[in-house]
Amino acid sequence: xxxxxxxxxxxxxxxxxxxxxxxxxxxxxxxxxxxxxxxxxxxxxxxxxxxxxxxxxxxxxxxxxxxxxxxxxxxxxxxxxxxxxxxxxxxxxxxxxxxxxxxxxxxxxxxxxxxxxxxxxxxxxxxxxxxxxxxxxxxxxxxxxxxxxxxxxxxxxxxxxxxxxxxxxxxxxxxxxxxxxxxxxxxxxxxxxxxxxxxxxxxxxxxxxxxxxxxxx
Amino acid sequence: xxxxxxxxxxxxxxxxxxxxxxxxxxxxxxxxxxxxxxxxxxxxxxxxxxxxxxxxxxxxxxxxxxxxxxxxxxxxxxxxxxxxxxxxxxxxxxxxxxxxxxxxxxxxxxxxxxxxxxxxxxxxxxxxxxxxxxxxxxxxxxxxxxxxxxxxxxxxxxxxxxxxxxxxxxxxxxxxxxxxxxxxxxxxxxxxxxxxxxxxxxxxxxxxxxxxxxxxxxxxxxxxxxxxxxxxxxxxxxxxxxx
Ligand SMILES: Nc1ncnc2c1ncn2[C@@H]1O[C@H](COP(=O)(O)OP(=O)(O)O)[C@@H](O)[C@H]1O
Ligand SMILES: [Mg+2]
Numbered sequence: 001x002x003x004x005x006x007x008x009x010x011x012x013x014x015x016x017x018x019x020x021x022x023x024x025x026x027x028x029x030x031x032x033x034x035x036x037x038x039x040x041x042x043x044x045x046x047x048x049x050x051x052x053x054x055x056x057x058x059x060x061x062x063x064x065x066x067x068x069x070x071x072x073x074x075x076x077x078x079x080x081x082x083x084x085x086x087x088x089x090x091x092x093x094x095x096x097x098x099x100x101x102x103x104x105x106x107x108x109x110x111x112x113x114x115x116x117x118x119x120x121x122x123x124x125x126x127x128x129x130x131x132x133x134x135x136x137x138x139x140x141x142x143x144x145x146x147x148x149x150x151x152x153x154x155x156x157x158x159x160x161x162x163x164x165x166x167x168x169x170x171x172x173x174x175x176x177x178x179x180x181x182x183x184x185x186x187x188x189x190x191x192x193x194x195x196x197x198x199x200x201x202x203x204x205x206x207x208x209x210x211x212x213x214x215x216x217x
Numbered sequence: 218x219x220x221x222x223x224x225x226x227x228x229x230x231x232x233x234x235x236x237x238x239x240x241x242x243x244x245x246x247x248x249x250x251x252x253x254x255x256x257x258x259x260x261x262x263x264x265x266x267x268x269x270x271x272x273x274x275x276x277x278x279x280x281x282x283x284x285x286x287x288x289x290x291x292x293x294x295x296x297x298x299x300x301x302x303x304x305x306x307x308x309x310x311x312x313x314x315x316x317x318x319x320x321x322x323x324x325x326x327x328x329x330x331x332x333x334x335x336x337x338x339x340x341x342x343x344x345x346x347x348x349x350x351x352x353x354x355x356x357x358x359x360x361x362x363x364x365x366x367x368x369x370x371x372x373x374x375x376x377x378x379x380x381x382x383x384x385x386x387x388x389x390x391x392x393x394x395x396x397x398x399x400x401x402x403x404x405x406x407x408x409x410x411x412x413x414x415x416x417x418x419x420x421x422x423x424x425x426x427x428x429x430x431x432x433x434x435x436x437x438x439x440x441x442x443x444x445x446x447x448x449x450x451x452x453x454x455x456x457x458x459x460x
Contacts, residue, residue, distance in 0.1 A: 121267055136310045
């Protein structure tokens with residue numbers, strides 16, 4: 001039995017690095033998917049709209065843990081052995097894409113419809129309307145809720161510990177198993193989560209304030 | 218030759234028929250004022266002309282374009298038809314010059330330097346050259362509306378549509394916008410304008426059209442129409458001093 005000292009603390013910090021890596025990966029892929037589904041959700045084409053709506057509804061209605069199990073165990077039963085990092089990345093990306101799609105759909109719809117009319121009247125194509133008029137305005141609107149969601153994501157990366165991936169919360173369990181100092185260990189784990197999430201929450205609040213001011217429409 | 222030809226247009230929103238067989242012909246260089254009570258279908262008619270609203274039957278031809286909802290055709294039509302709205306609808310994240318140069322650059326392939334020359338020309342036309350680099354929210358309502366007019370002019374439209382462009386403005390700001398429109402009219406721009414400014418319609422418009430319950434109820438040379446309204450509805454409308 002070891003004590004809870006520097007090496008253990010450094011191990012926790014390194015694992016926190018993995019939590020951040022997972023967050024960044026899930027955010028990157030989730031953003032691509034989320035952007036695509038947000039725009040599909042608003043497409044003129046009913047088929048695209050319905051596909052996006054069903055995807056978002058289904059993903060938001062099941063625990064992300066189930067997506068993870070399906071990715072990890074489901075595929076391994078099918079004979080495809082996938083490493084925990086991949087399973088974790090894929091399932092978190094899917095989860096993120098559905099939530100960002102909804103946040104961003106809302107942000108796009110929050111741009112006044114007159115902006116669509118004015119830009120259409122100037123002969124812009126739909127992609128040009130998105131690129132030059134709608135998305136730049138939607139981006140401002142979406143920043144606070146997107147950063148807010150990021151805070152949830154950092155905390156939710158902890159679920160991937162169930163497939164054996166060692167991120168911060170799994171590292172906490174391991175250190176506790178070795179030291180039997182649950183109070184200290186989990187205090188430190190919580191403090192690290194707090195150190196990551198608190199600045200993000202403040203950033204979200206800050207963006208909400210500064211981006212709100214000076215918006216004339 | 219008429220540059221705008223509206224023929225027996227019917228437009229419904231669900232069960233509500235908003236345009237009940239509207240026909241109107243506008244010659245090149247003519248200024249046509251459209252007056253009538255709120256809800257009579259003035260905006261709808263104007264918006265049908267540049268395809269912002271689809272209609273169920275009848276036809277509209279504008280500067281050689283048959284107005285249809287097919288996206289490519291709509292864009293070609295809209296390069297020739299400018300529209301200015303009551304609520305200005307400038308792009309708030311772009312500067313005045315960017316508002317103006319965007320479409321010429323990306324829809325007409327005008328080079329950045331040439332687009333800037335165009336922007337300076339249309340901004341001087343509306344008397345706002347000094348606002349070249351300003352953002353819309355730094356401008357008064359009247360100035361924003363003049364920029365919106367300049368933005369449309371930069372497309373070199375053959376027809377300009379104005380939908381109650383002074384209605385959202387404080388009374389002391391309407392004058393500067395009306396002046397710009399009067400100047401445009403003098404320069405020979407073909408214009409259709411929905412307005413509540415009766416004296417403006419009377420003095421600037423060649424033709425005035427009175428819409429009532431989705432129909433063109435009465436139309437004629439502006440001076441005659443205001444002087445000798447024939448229908449009881451127009452008489453009532455004019456004497457009620459409606460705003
Ligand atoms: N998008 C819409 N959906 C349903 N009804 C509409 C819509 N736009 C306008 N209308 C109705 O059409 C009629 C004519 O409207 P409009 O053309 O805006 O009149 P005006 O510009 O003369 O005030 C009104 O009864 C209005 O309520
Ligand atoms: Mg109207």
